Amino acid sequence: MDTQCVSIKHPQGDEPMAKKSQQAEERAFQTLFELIRTREIRPGERIYETDLTERFGMSRTPLRTALGRLVAEGVLFKTPGRKGYVLPVLSGNDMRDVFYARAALEGMAGFLLAEKCPEHAIENLTDIIRRQRELFDTGIRKGEYASLNGLFHFTLVELAGNGYITRAFSPVYWRSIMYTLLYATFYTGVEDVETPHHPRRPSREQHQEIVEAVKSRDGEHTRKIIEIHVLENCEYWKGDRSTEGAAAPAEPVERR
Template identity: 30%
Template sequence: MSAADRSPAQPLELRLDGHLNEDLASSVYRELRAAICDLRLHPNQRLVQNALADELGISRTPVRDALLRLAQEGLVRPAPQRGGYLVSEFTAREIIDIYDVRLALEPDAAAQAATRHGAVAIATLRDINSQIADSSAKRTTSTYELNRDFHSLVIEPSDNAIIGRMLRDLWSMPTALRMYHVQMVDQAVERQMVEEHDAIASALEARDPDATREAVARHIEVAREEAVQQVDQDWN
């Protein structure tokens, strides 16, 4: 059965863990957004306000407000003929655009940082990569955050605050997180990612800008091809 055909009556494994001083609509929004990003809710899956409210054990109003907020972000879209909303697709074009921006910025920023990393930073990079290797089989959002932290630390000493901010914005995009969960279906891809991270850390440890630029560019190019292939195969 495809994601689009999944009945809204089936449990969606949603849970509300309210934050201090957070209203109920915000809690629902945060949980639905997380479920979309980690693919518990699939592209084209139908979301019905009443069914969601019943599953969460709350009234319809906070669910309605959360769905409207998700629609404003483009994560869901109205399904007027069937009612409710559909989880928005994410396309190969979006993925290519994200990786193209990373390719334009990240390798040069990493090369600029190559001679500025000390022993502590290199050890931290290797520790983060070890945590990714240990947790990647779980394919959790926390693994994604470790991956994001690795790449952020690689470019941190480049002293280009604008590039750093732009790359952080890319990593925070829902498409980037959804893309990561799609890529990590294959354990061979996970192992390759860890190996490529190790090559980046080694180039930085050698204080070699050219090797660092090449290692980062290759890592991004390989990830782009794998992500596009997986999205075309599974969701489009």
């Protein structure tokens, strides 16, 4: 028997079916995430697979996989025995809890990475920052910038090489990013008049500071730099009542 790996080809092309399936699932995932970012799916709202299929022309299988991935990451909730998915209501207390958890995990990852400081880690992180700067120079695309921002943080955690931190980090990050996408003025384009403006350095500059800390091989310094970077989000939105009242009603909104 021939033991070499055989790729299953799509009848209408040369690309393996598995790769096309993965691409369809990724497109569905990115589409759903963009709907959340633009508030077409609102916190507290119940959404249905059939509705999404009809509204956006998505195929059922990749859509179902993408929804399952968002549930696994803690972005969406699915109640046993009930149809549909819910984007959880956000709150100030939840925001503080999730950002403190993220700061602890990511800070320790930075500590471990700085202790090792492999050359390829510096190169990978620096390349992501370069792409962030290029995106600003050529015209900011917020969805793409959000993806690069996430890539930087996930890469840093994975390069630390601690599987327990990596597995714990993913759902915490995705939960925290909901607050960033839905309430940070960079993404919403709306300044909350009830919230004092807090000047912030661009994230790409803060990311460069993190890389410099890693290069110094000072684990404790790196941990502190990362914690400050992550927790700055809580300080930035402290007292912002939009996370308490504007998110959604207590009962999920039905959308079919």
